[in-house]
Amino acid sequence: DEDIQSYIEYLMSMYPSYEVSDKQTVESGDVVNIDYVGTIDGEEFSGGSATEQHLEIGSGSFIDGFEDGLIGKNVGETVELNLTFPENYTNNTDLAGKDAVFTVTINSIDTEKEMVYDDLTDEYVSENFGSSGITTVDDLKSQVSNVLENRNYSNKMTEIQSGVLEKLMDECEVTLPDGLLDQRIAEYKERVNKAVEESGQSFEDYMGMTEDDFNDQVSDYIEESLKQELILEAVVKDMKLSVSQKSFEEFVDSYVSSYNIADRDTFYEEYGGEDYVRLSYAENQALSKIMDSVK
Numbered sequence: 001d002e003d004i005q006s007y008i009e010y011l012m013s014m015y016p017s018y019e020v021s022d023k024q025t026v027e028s029g030d031v032v033n034i035d036y037v038g039t040i041d042g043e044e045f046s047g048g049s050a051t052e053q054h055l056e057i058g059s060g061s062f063i064d065g066f067e068d069g070l071i072g073k074n075v076g077e078t079v080e081l082n083l084t085f086p087e088n089y090t091n092n093t094d095l096a097g098k099d100a101v102f103t104v105t106i107n108s109i110d111t112e113k114e115m116v117y118d119d120l121t122d123e124y125v126s127e128n129f130g131s132s133g134i135t136t137v138d139d140l141k142s143q144v145s146n147v148l149e150n151r152n153y154s155n156k157m158t159e160i161q162s163g164v165l166e167k168l169m170d171e172c173e174v175t176l177p178d179g180l181l182d183q184r185i186a187e188y189k190e191r192v193n194k195a196v197e198e199s200g201q202s203f204e205d206y207m208g209m210t211e212d213d214f215n216d217q218v219s220d221y222i223e224e225s226l227k228q229e230l231i232l233e234a235v236v237k238d239m240k241l242s243v244s245q246k247s248f249e250e251f252v253d254s255y256v257s258s259y260n261i262a263d264r265d266t267f268y269e270e271y272g273g274e275d276y277v278r279l280s281y282a283e284n285q286a287l288s289k290i291m292d293s294v295k
Contacts, residue, residue, distance in 0.1 A: 003148055004141055004145055005117055007144050007147070007148060008117060008120065008141070008144055009117050011140075011144075012120070015128040015129075016113070016115060017112070017119075018031065018033070018054060018110035018112055018113060019110060019113050020033075020109075021108070021110060021111045023075075023109040024074050024075050024109070025072065025073070025074050025075075026057060026070050026071055026072065026073050026106065027071060027072075028057050028058040029056070029058055030057050030109050031056050031057075031109070031110050031112065032054070032055055032057060032070060032107075032109055032110070033052060033053070033054055033106075033108045033109075033110050034053050034055060034105060035050070035052065035104070035105045035107060036048075036049060036053065036103065036104040036105070037049045037102070037103045038101070039100065039101050039103075040095075040098055040099070040100050045100070047091075048100070048102070052107070063083055063084075063086065064083070064086070065081060065083045065084075066083060066102060069081040070104065070106065074106065075107070075108055075109060076106065076107075077105075077106050078103060078105045078106075079103075079105075079106070080102070080104075081101070081102040081103075081104060082099070082101055083099070083100055083102060084099050084100070085097060085098050085100060120137055120140075121137065122135065125137055160294055161291060163294070164287065164291055164294060165228050165287075168228070168231050168232075169224070169227065169228065169231070172231050172234075174227040174231060176223070176226060176227070176230070180226065181219075181223055184222050184225075184226055185222050187272065188218065191270070192207070229283060232284075232287055233279065233283060235283075235286045235287075235290065236282045236283060236285075236286045239286055241282055241289075243278060243281060243282050243285065248278060248281055249264075251281050252267060252277065255267060
């Protein structure tokens with residue numbers, strides 16, 4: 001119950017409640033309640049409109065010009081903002097660099113109401129979580145309980161998997177084929193550098209470390225990962241483990257969908273080819289079977 005309460009309080013901090021103030025003119029730092037409609041070439045676009053939206057002026061939540069365009073305007077006023085999406089707009093790449101018109105109505109200037117767990121009501125839950133089908137306090141508690149149980153189970157499985165791999169590494173002697181480690185390091189660096197380039201960020205911002213530190217660490221990381229792969233490959237052979245085409249394709253499709261990859265062939269190309277991906281999948285299945293027998 002304490003875990004559930006703590007998590008709900010965390011959620012409540014992200015979904016504050018507001019009260020309408022008497023203030024009439026928008027200033028930087030104000031929280032405004034707005035309705036807005038966004039159009040491109042006169043046509044509304046997906047995700048460009050909302051009603052009863054709270055926005056803190058100066059937070060940078062919206063594209064450049066949107067929040068500044070409301071400063072000095074009054075409650076009840078409708079404002080037309082002619083703006084341009086940034087060229088590197090990642091929320092929706094179809095909108096990048098395009099000119100848009102936002103028609104914004106300022107409903108009120110609000111103040112945040114301090115909320116505590118005892119203030120939790122069905123009305124608050126329905127207003128903030130109703131779009132997810134959660135409309136009562138009991139619904140929210142049940143959903144949070146499920147989330148926490150699943151998270152705890154996942155953490156437990158991660159610990160077991162780590163323990164299994166550590167034990168296998170201790171028990172097994174692995175000889176790396178000549179050239180394989182260098183090949184894997186080169187492939188990994190290529191993937192990382194491509195991801196950094198596509199992100200538009202610096203290497204350090206994207207990876208959380210300098211390129212020199214990355215180069216110092218990558219060899220040990222890839223060597224350990226490669227040894228684990230080879231051990232699991234041996235386990236797959238020892239178990240005579242077979243992989244059904246249906247389960248393998250479902251696995252690939254889940255990755256393609258989750259990471260917005262164009263198709264299976266693109267996924268295979270980016271991750272070492274279909275045979276390598278299939279082997280990796282089989283190794284994961286072998287690891288799962290080992291975990292089932294862990295005491």
